[in-house]
Amino acid sequence: MLATAALAGCSAGTEGTPYPVETAATAASQSAKAAQLPQRPAELPLQNVDLCDVLPQVQLDALKITSVPREAPEPDGPVCVLDADGAEPMHSYHVGAVAADLDQWITGARKKNSMTTEPKNIGGYPALTNYRAAGDPADCETLVGVAKGQTLTVQTFAITRGKLTQPQLCEMSVHAADLALQSLKSRN
Structure with missing residues (x-):
């Protein structure tokens, strides 16, 4: 999974602004954030x-x-x-x-x-x-x-x-x- 994250790098947004590509690890961390909410x-x-x-x-x-x-x-x-x-x-x-x-x-x-x-x-x-x-x-x-x-x-x-x-x-x-x-x- 780390290789996927490392290879993902950045993508260009609609106006050419770089942003990180969401990987499975990032999606998992987002779900973990949601679980922390009361x-x-x-x-x-x-x-x-x-x-x-x-x-x-x-x-x-x-x-x-x-x-x-x-x-x-x-x-x-x-x-x-x-x-x-x-x-x-x-x-x-x-x-x-x-x-x-x-x-x-x-x-x-x-x-x-x-x-x-x-x-x-x-x-x-x-x-x-x-x-x-x-x-x-x-x-x-x-x-x-x-x-x-x-x-x-x-x-x-x-x-x-x-x-x-x-x-x-x-x-x-x-x-x-x-x-x-x-x-x-x-x-x-």
Whole structure:
């Protein structure tokens, strides 16, 4: 199997961007990631949830949000943009709701070979961090499986380039996702 992995090398994507070819070993590791996720303790449906209102002011202050939360158009579903641009390093959070189960990012249609996906447990809920490990760190996305067919997403973007590391972006994304999850729990 190692020979297969070594020979697989890289393939060209649709725009000529190299990405690793998925091998049987990679598929097995993806299945292992899925097995590490906890079972969802309760359903926290996102229907009729105003994502720009999901975090109370005290949590917005903790995240250093300096602008009024605003809705942004997204092809996957509703998104609220929260900017922390009052001091360096400037960054932004995009809180969204996607109509898909969490496993879609591990073994399904939303899985991308160019992304690093790590299983997490956030407030007892199955979660993943999803980021591009190569290159200049620009963002990190935390995905929380809050209900059947529903995933809460919190993506942290670096506005000031070169000031935040990939681990810092992911830590910030996980923290914001945890705060949003706490708020959703308190509403149900």
